[in-house]
Amino acid sequence: MNRLILSIMTLVSGSLFSCGQQNFKTVDANEFETVISSDSVQLLDVRTAEEFNEAHIDADSVINIDKLQPDFMTKARKILKKDKPVAVYCRSGRRSADAAQLLTEEGYKVIDLDGGIIEWEKRGKKTCK
Template sequence: MKINSLIAGICLFFSSLFSCQQKGDFKSVSVEDFSTLIANPEIQRLDVRTVAEYSESHIPKSININVLDKTFAEIADSTLQKDKPVALYCRSGKRSKKAAAILSEKGYVVYDLDKGFEEWKKAGKEIEE
């Protein structure tokens, strides 16, 4: 009985250790690389923050789909084009990685702004209010 508990504990440890790894097939990029990417008009710009956050300020020409919305994947599928890459961001980079994983698993080519909109603003990049 004790061996089974020990094995279960070890399995739980390793599963939690590896569950924090990046999921999905997408690339996280720096502010400079993101800026270069979105200069291409073929790249779709996606803000995955809340409507309130987006309303305060955002990267110009980006659309807003809240990744915390239960229907995020469905809204994204009906709004985005799969044949064009998606460059997405959130406030700090955490939610965007979740969104990037969802979209990349659905077949989109995805680029994630690694440290998010806060880093974008800190770098003095263009924003729209």
């Protein structure tokens, strides 16, 4: 009986641990700036259109797909290329981490901005409207 309980506990704890694994890279604002300076990276803002229009990272091409919308992954599949890394950010880092996990599960290579645009601006990085 003890072996059965121990086996079940091991199986459950292993399952819980693997669910929390992150298959994407989270970087600070300085490293994110270096990442997005490459032409081979797709920059993805996953905030609402209103948030995006208030201010977004100053880069040549920023893609805005609202993570809160039910068609987020449908739009992402249509717009994003799997052969190019995706650099993703949001306001504080929560939505972008969720989006990064979904995109990673779909086979995209993803780099997430730790702390979102709040941290980006706090570090004095450029934004535009």
